[in-house]
Amino acid sequence: MTGTEDSDDALMARVAGGDADAFDRLAARHMRRAVALAQRLTGNPSDADDIAQEAFLRVWRHAARWDGARAAFGTWLYRIIVNLAIDRGRRPGWSPLDDAEAIPDGAPDALDRIAERQTAAQVNRALDALPDRQRAAVVLFHQDGLSQRQAADVLGLGESAFASLLARARAALKTALSAGREPS
Amino acid sequence: MIESQFLRHLADFGADPTRWPPELRAEAERALAVSPRLRAARREAEAFDRLLSGAAPQIDEARVARLLSRVAQTARATPQDTLMVLLLGRTPRWTAAALCVALVTLGWLAGNQLAAPASLPRGQAVALLSDDVTTLFDGDSR
Numbered sequence: 350m351t352g353t354e355d356s357d358d359a360l361m362a363r364v365a366g367g368d369a370d371a372f373d374r375l376a377a378r379h380m381r382r383a384v385a386l387a388q389r390l391t392g393n394p395s396d397a398d399d400i401a402q403e404a405f406l407r408v409w410r411h412a413a414r415w416d417g418a419r420a421a422f423g424t425w426l427y428r429i430i431v432n433l434a435i436d437r438g439r440r441p442g443w444s445p446l447d448d449a450e451a452i453p454d455g456a457p458d459a460l461d462r463i464a465e466r467q468t469a470a471q472v473n474r475a476l477d478a479l480p481d482r483q484r485a486a487v488v489l490f491h492q493d494g495l496s497q498r499q500a501a502d503v504l505g506l507g508e509s510a511f512a513s514l515l516a517r518a519r520a521a522l523k524t525a526l527s528a529g530r531e532p533s
Numbered sequence: 534m535i536e537s538q539f540l541r542h543l544a545d546f547g548a549d550p551t552r553w554p555p556e557l558r559a560e561a562e563r564a565l566a567v568s569p570r571l572r573a574a575r576r577e578a579e580a581f582d583r584l585l586s587g588a589a590p591q592i593d594e595a596r597v598a599r600l601l602s603r604v605a606q607t608a609r610a611t612p613q614d615t616l617m618v619l620l621l622g623r624t625p626r627w628t629a630a631a632l633c634v635a636l637v638t639l640g641w642l643a644g645n646q647l648a649a650p651a652s653l654p655r656g657q658a659v660a661l662l663s664d665d666v667t668t669l670f671d672g673d674s675r
Contacts, residue, residue, distance in 0.1 A: 373605050376601055380600055381597050384590075384592050385590050394590075402607070406608060409613060411614050413614055468584065472585065472587060508554065512546065516544070519545065519585075520544065523581065
């Protein structure tokens with residue numbers, strides 16, 4: 350999208366000059382993904398809303414610091430969100446198993462849905478137990494679909510360091526999930 | 534790429550070789566094409582990746598609109614960082630101005646104090662400096 354007057358770069362240049370309308374357009378373009386990422390990182394919609402708002406206010410306040418030659422706007426925004434989520438010190442909550450009780454009795458797929466929720470809860474607990482940056486690596490790469498290069502940029506790492514972080518996270522998750530499936 | 538290498542990369546990066554580091558992709562595809570065992574391992578890895586990817590959070594339009602409205606309102610009431618703000622932080626304007634005046638005055642006074650005495654002829658000042666340099670490097674003044 351770079352190169353047009355509606356590109357992120359062009360809008361950011363206007364935001365840096367104090368153009369609030371350009372800021373509105375940029376926020377409208379990226380807000381949904383920003384909230385989704387924050388929610389995946391914190392596991393909590395309320396925290397996600399706070400983080401997304403604070404991230405965009407930082408974009409507004411520090412627009413003059415952004416350098417399009419060093420990072421794409423999306424990468425910069427994601428970096429702010431990841432840092433805010435880590436700073437907040439929260440972990441993703443897991444879908445409470447109580448939710449499964451809300452499924453109407455007799456629903457033909459009720460048991461499957463309960464099993465799915467339990468599996469999701471187990472995965473969330475395993476993610477919850479990871480160190481912050483390992484969890485961020487899994488969220489960015491597996492859940493948000495960023496490439497290794499993009500995710501490495503967001504976390505301020507080289508590509509090989511990111512690959513190593515992701516490998517450690519996956520190994521830890523595999524161990525945790527395998528242990529969780531063993532009969533007690 | 535031998536099987537053990539492929540399996541290690543599969544564990545590290547997941548089931549989709551197109552998302553592996555670029556230098557590994559072509560060899561990974563070749564290894565997959567010839568090995569039924571690797572294809573089976575890949576199917577298992579796909580199931581694990583599906584677990585990790587989870588369901589996308591539901592973000593409805595009303596929530597996004599509410600956030601956009603709040604952010605737009607707050608941004609309009611929030612000053613942006615300018616070069617002066619970056620240099621001086623969020624110091625109040627009058628304090629920053631007073632600080633600037635004080636720094637300029639201090640610089641002017643310091644400049645006056647350090648200037649060579651006006652009464653000394655120019656040639657003499659140069660000679661004194663030359664003596665000091667000789668002392669420094671020879672350890673003995675002329």
